[in-house]
Amino acid sequence: MRYSRLFPKSSKQFSQEAILASHRLLSQAGYIKESVAGRYYLLPLGLRVQQKIQQIIKEEMDKAGYQELLTPILHPISLWKETKRTASVGFELMTVHDRNNSEFVLGGTAEEMLVDLVRKYQISYKDLPINLYQFSTKFRDELRAKGGLLRLREFVMKDAYSFAANEEDFIKEYKQMWQTYLKIFERLGLLVTVIESDNGYIGGEYCHEFVVPQESGESRYFISADGSYAAHEDVAKIRLENKNIDEPEKPLEKVDATRGSTMEDGAKFHNLPLWRELKNVLFVDENGRFILAVIRGDLDVNETKLTHVSKVYLLRHATDEEIIDLVRSFPGFISPVGIKNGLDKDLKMIIVADESLYTVKNAYSGANEKDKDYLNINMNRDFKADVIGDIAAAFEGATAPSGAGVLTAKKGIEVGNIFQLGFYYSKKMTDATFFDKEGKPQPYYMGCYGIGLARTMATVVEEHHDQNGIIWPESIAPYRVHLIGLDLNDKEILSRAEKIYDSLCAQGIEVLFDDRVGVSAGEKFSNADLIGIPVRAVISKRTEDKLEIKKRDQKQTQFIPLKEIFKYL
């Protein structure tokens, strides 16, 4: 490719919003251009990189026995209604009507479409496992879309789906995909950490995220000192020590407590440890029901865990007015003890207790009226939780669940994920079955697996750049060699440069040839650094019958005779 013909040229300008290196460098070097927030043009250079990423993923998926296909982008909404995901996905889902008033979902993930496809055929146990994948444009109606390619509303995703006869066979698929992902990210020049993660609206019982540790990432996770435990903050577990569990239960007592409304105010007033206090946080779910989360005072509630344990989709904090007028309690003095008694009749509430309450006795908290506290609260005796589960937020310094050292918090970019789906889809959708050996229909045991291509590209740039520009790994660089011609006014040098360009191309080497006349050496060099092609080769008056070679990730240059250039490359 001749740089003189390339659209567009690099530019020094960039948006003030481009805080991340990948956003700024990819924009300046001419890889991407924003259309509107979260929607980008992939320019010729950018598309080349994305295609190479796609090719690497394809090779590894094919090796793993997956078969590539392509589903429509518009999914009949009836399928999403079968699984009720129209409700769970909420505002991230875009829908559109056609002229016949049929409604479609703009695909964000394609589980229903794949199940609908597979169930159109008579599948026998002999046909399983079926492993299918595609590269296709996905839509996410994100509330905020900043950060260039790291959070997009529209992007090409590799999404794969496995259909197995049973859990055992599925686990083989899951492990194989895990290994396949490790190979893919290694070839892409990314060092990933695999963490347990939350399945969001995908469904299923467990899943893993492949993250690249990066301060610019949006995934916060905890990792044990020895690395044996790593989990996203939304699912990270901690080991809790027992506190005063051997103490005998004392009688419940209601006392005056003219104090402030914080947890610390309570601890100070009673001169008791924070862990003995109950932290009571009142939420409202998507149906207007109150959810009272109760947790040990030294811990925090993780809202994602709380939604799962409560089986709700959306949570918001209750307002002071709701606490006073509807629940008849008081901010800062909420207590699970007797709280449902004050509730208006037409309102509903569930109490969700964290497992940490098993580690404490004779706790204290408010008494649902101003300046009154209860002492010696004991779960089951003084109040009943509707649900008991893990709703505690992990924190730095906590003990890993295995007991293997303390947890450290890290941030990373999520570049891929793998999900166990189990029967989540196949039991919700009719006829999503195969025939077993006895000829009886059985639901498929499923999994799904995703990698976003553009975000992967941006992550590679976050990992591989310096102050002058991008430093592409050879595997996905848009070109292998950046040939720079200097002194091209000199016809003899021009002809030499053209000849070397032609012969590199003829050898199948991908070359970007800066053939511009009247552009300074300095500009061409800084341009090359910005674009980040692995090998820079300069031809000029000075180089005679050699090429001056510099690798993008090294400082020194060396002169290679033209004849030896192929051997060198």
Next chain:
Amino acid sequence: MRYSRLFPKSSKQFSQEAILASHRLLSQAGYIKESVAGRYYLLPLGLRVQQKIQQIIKEEMDKAGYQELLTPILHPISLWKETKRTASVGFELMTVHDRNNSEFVLGGTAEEMLVDLVRKYQISYKDLPINLYQFSTKFRDELRAKGGLLRLREFVMKDAYSFAANEEDFIKEYKQMWQTYLKIFERLGLLVTVIESDNGYIGGEYCHEFVVPQESGESRYFISADGSYAAHEDVAKIRLENKNIDEPEKPLEKVDATRGSTMEDGAKFHNLPLWRELKNVLFVDENGRFILAVIRGDLDVNETKLTHVSKVYLLRHATDEEIIDLVRSFPGFISPVGIKNGLDKDLKMIIVADESLYTVKNAYSGANEKDKDYLNINMNRDFKADVIGDIAAAFEGATAPSGAGVLTAKKGIEVGNIFQLGFYYSKKMTDATFFDKEGKPQPYYMGCYGIGLARTMATVVEEHHDQNGIIWPESIAPYRVHLIGLDLNDKEILSRAEKIYDSLCAQGIEVLFDDRVGVSAGEKFSNADLIGIPVRAVISKRTEDKLEIKKRDQKQTQFIPLKEIFKYL
């Protein structure tokens, strides 16, 4: 690929709606599966074919100097409003709102997006021509979508856009793309005819369609005996002979005419030739305005031509009630003479005369009241046309415009098209300019160029099949060799088959290996015929150390020793 693992297997079932061979064969052989009308899954076999078509197009586009990029699928509607195409495209356009209430068009073509991209950069005349293309999913909200891949509501299209400094440079691009298309279709095994065609809602002044002559096609066109003239019926011109043009104009006369309402009734009643009668057809446009089309009685009005000449988007025939109550004329007795006098004040009408009226004098027609006719009507003396243009439908046996013989009507499948756009977009959109040598901003002179991939695939099947199945050209066959193992219960034969499969794969030859045990030879053979891979290679007890080779498009088989198979292939 092992056939035992392939998803899905071929099936004898097919939809009753699959009338076309391509629809039926691609469905049965497992290349495609319908999701809902007009939206198809491309299954692993089908996607392989589409990818090969894509690769051929890409190679030829790259050779022609075009650069591949990728635009978002969702186009901000503001861009389509800039060019007013939201009005002209009408119901084929789908739009969607995001959660922030921004409205987007689901891309059907991407002219606005490309102009919007290019105008984001400072383009100099030195940067031109800029040639960009993409492969991306397009959406057309077609009223009817039948016929498998021939009329889709969602499909991958190669769309290309050229930006030139002036018409002269553009014409070079246009000619080059024409040649590029010829090469592409030749490589795909398609014999195309290039015809002048209508630009629909794309805009611009002229365009060409690449059609494959086929009875199943939806494009009707006319071609001269020597092939030097070929044009879609919507634009096809004919050479008109002068009739009684030398006759002196006689005085206009209103006469009683108790006759029927057809053209023939008039000719019979007056005993005058049909060509001397005026055919008056009353339409209503999208704004409720009347359009009176006037043409020589022996010709028909082509509505597409009429929309262009009248500069309207949509036409419908006026009803009898409208003719009587609003226009104060009478069905079968409409005349351009004085017709506007009867019209209600708040109504508008334009008279559009066909150029054929220049070839006739002293014509006759109705007189805007029942059973009254005018004789000796002469345009300009007795009525004035608001517009005079070519609105005549071509017909078989008419003379080609060049005079080169008579026209024959044919049908074909449109597989590609190329459009001159001129300044249509660059003058409607602000700042769609480059800087000329004097540094002055000038609008780009544009063109655009499309090929639908799935329709191309279906067209190849329409052209290349027999009663048993598809016969793929080697260039786009999903696999090169269909290896069939028979007698695989015999371990020695199985091992020989596996060995030959492995060694073919190792040589980079794409093989579909029917490794199924317990399936009859007959079923495997008919399966192979259906799928249509160019070379069938059988290994069985009977073949010993040879392979029994049969080409899909030939009848005879031959035995090739295993050792010579690579040489043979």
